[in-house]
Amino acid sequence: MSLTTPAARRDLAFHLHPSTNLRLVQTEGPLVITRGEGVYVYDDEGRRYLEGMSGLWCASLGFSERRLAEAAYRQMLELPFYHAFAGKVPAVSTQLAERLIRIAPAGMGKVLFANSGSEANDTAVKLAWYVNNALGRPQKKKIIARERAYHGVTVATASLTGLAFAHTDFDLPIPRILHTDAPYYYRGARPGESEEAFSARVAESLEALIVREGPDTVAAFFAEPVMGAGGVIVPPATYFDRIQPILRKYEILFVVDEVICGFGRTGNLFGTQTFDLKPDIMTLAKALSAGYMPISANLVSSALYEILLAQSDKLGIFGHGYTYSSHPVPAAVALEALKIYEERDIVSQVRRAAPRMQAGLRSYADHPLIGDARGIGLIGAVEVVRDKATKQSFDPKAGVAAFLVRRAQHHGVILRNMPGDVVAFCPPLIVSESEMDEMFAGFAKALDDTWAMVKEKGLA
Numbered sequence: 071m072s073l074t075t076p077a078a079r080r081d082l083a084f085h086l087h088p089s090t091n092l093r094l095v096q097t098e099g100p101l102v103i104t105r106g107e108g109v110y111v112y113d114d115e116g117r118r119y120l121e122g123m124s125g126l127w128c129a130s131l132g133f134s135e136r137r138l139a140e141a142a143y144r145q146m147l148e149l150p151f152y153h154a155f156a157g158k159v160p161a162v163s164t165q166l167a168e169r170l171i172r173i174a175p176a177g178m179g180k181v182l183f184a185n186s187g188s189e190a191n192d193t194a195v196k197l198a199w200y201v202n203n204a205l206g207r208p209q210k211k212k213i214i215a216r217e218r219a220y221h222g223v224t225v226a227t228a229s230l231t232g233l234a235f236a237h238t239d240f241d242l243p244i245p246r247i248l249h250t251d252a253p254y255y256y257r258g259a260r261p262g263e264s265e266e267a268f269s270a271r272v273a274e275s276l277e278a279l280i281v282r283e284g285p286d287t288v289a290a291f292f293a294e295p296v297m298g299a300g301g302v303i304v305p306p307a308t309y310f311d312r313i314q315p316i317l318r319k320y321e322i323l324f325v326v327d328e329v330i331c332g333f334g335r336t337g338n339l340f341g342t343q344t345f346d347l348k349p350d351i352m353t354l355a356k357a358l359s360a361g362y363m364p365i366s367a368n369l370v371s372s373a374l375y376e377i378l379l380a381q382s383d384k385l386g387i388f389g390h391g392y393t394y395s396s397h398p399v400p401a402a403v404a405l406e407a408l409k410i411y412e413e414r415d416i417v418s419q420v421r422r423a424a425p426r427m428q429a430g431l432r433s434y435a436d437h438p439l440i441g442d443a444r445g446i447g448l449i450g451a452v453e454v455v456r457d458k459a460t461k462q463s464f465d466p467k468a469g470v471a472a473f474l475v476r477r478a479q480h481h482g483v484i485l486r487n488m489p490g491d492v493v494a495f496c497p498p499l500i501v502s503e504s505e506m507d508e509m510f511a512g513f514a515k516a517l518d519d520t521w522a523m524v525k526e527k528g529l530a
């Protein structure tokens with residue numbers, strides 16, 4: 071971080087940072103990244119950082135995969151833009167659609183492309199509304215997401231997101247969006263409650279909400295298989311087994327947000343497989359292109375597609391899509407990323423790496439500052455607490471996890487702190503064992519620094 075390099079000065083003068091404490095960036099300066107290599111990125115003063123977050127949970131193949139760059143270049147030369155409105159389509163987008171359906175869980179029939187995770191989830195909200203109008207159920211429109219969910223920041227998806235920062239002063243959530251409990255055992259369980267009993271209770275709470283609202287008013291339920299930005303919350307084993315029958319009972323569409331979990335992260339190609347989910351719609355983004363190009367997708371079940379087809383017959387058009395839906399350049403990059411995942415058997419690679427990752431995280435569970443260490447596959451988190459026994463958090467104003475993450479960065483490792491003093495880990499899927507050890511070594515130094523700071527300031 072710097073205030074004085076030319077790039078930093080330009081940034082401070084002209085750039086409005088997304089999802090940033092705007093004052094802090096003015097006082098501490100931005101971290102200007104100029105290049106990447108493998109799991110590392112370099113700042114404008116030549117310092118190297120191990121990217122323990124794959125950027126924003128997306129750079130699954132690291133930061134220097136030439137095949138993706140070459141795929142983009144080739145496509146740019148051949149057909150730099152075309153669209154899929156009114157029955158036209160770039161050839162490469164048809165290849166990507168086919169490949170996605172071939173690797174998707176059974177039941178998915180068609181692919182609708184967009185540019186970001188938010189757009190894909192926003193599209194899923196619109197599809198849920200549209201389908202219920204098509205079915206003559208105009209009152210069945212409410213959408214249920216979960217507290218601590220992160221589904222994006224458009225008007226509809228920020229409403230689905232169950233985190234205060236996405237709502238406060240943005241006049242959100244919009245009407246017809248509801249929130250139910252997160253499967254957050256560490257904080258949500260009652261004393262002595264088993265994971266099984268906890269899952270049963272949160273499922274009952276979802277059913278009670280549906281019944282209270284009226285099942286004929288509820289259109290869809292959105293869930294990430296593992297909640298990411300809400301704190302890397304891995305659901306208890308039986309949670310989704312309890313939830314899915316309720317959705318089926320009340321004819322509520324299940325939208326599975328695979329934006330983080332998709333493409334290997336949890337040790338299967340999709341989180342849907344890890345938790346045996348039966349989605350009506352799956353949303354994909356991020357690792358779909360290894361983060362190299364903006365692209366997202368809605369995989370829509372064959373049954374839902376039939377409804378869209380009938381409605382298009384009636385209205386003369388399926389009236390949704392973006393200029394850059396099915397853009398050929400991100401499609402070419404995504405297609406290449408999927409080839410690489412298959413050739414290198416990325417799922418096996420994640421399964422090989424996962425034990426070290428998860429053992430690394432859990433090795434901090436005894437530290438006085440760590441209340442919980444959790445994760446699955448190559449995603450995980452530690453939760454920083456003031457008092458392990460009572461799970462009491464630090465005063466958010468003390469910024470303890472933010473300090474920890476800053477110290478990790480000082481020691482050459484990029485991690486991310488999230489609401490509730492959770493520190494997330496989500497390294498590129500290509501991370502080697504020695505790189506994982508390096509990531510944890512940097513974290514351990516940062517934890518020592520944080521412990522010293524907490525003691526010095528008398529915070530604990």
Ligand SMILES: Cc1ncc(COP(=O)(O)O)c(C=O)c1O
Binds near residue numbers: 126329
């Ligand atoms: C699970 C999940 N869904 C949706 C989104 C939104 O994606 P985007 O930032 O591409 O709009 C994110 C972004 O982090 C996410 O983690």
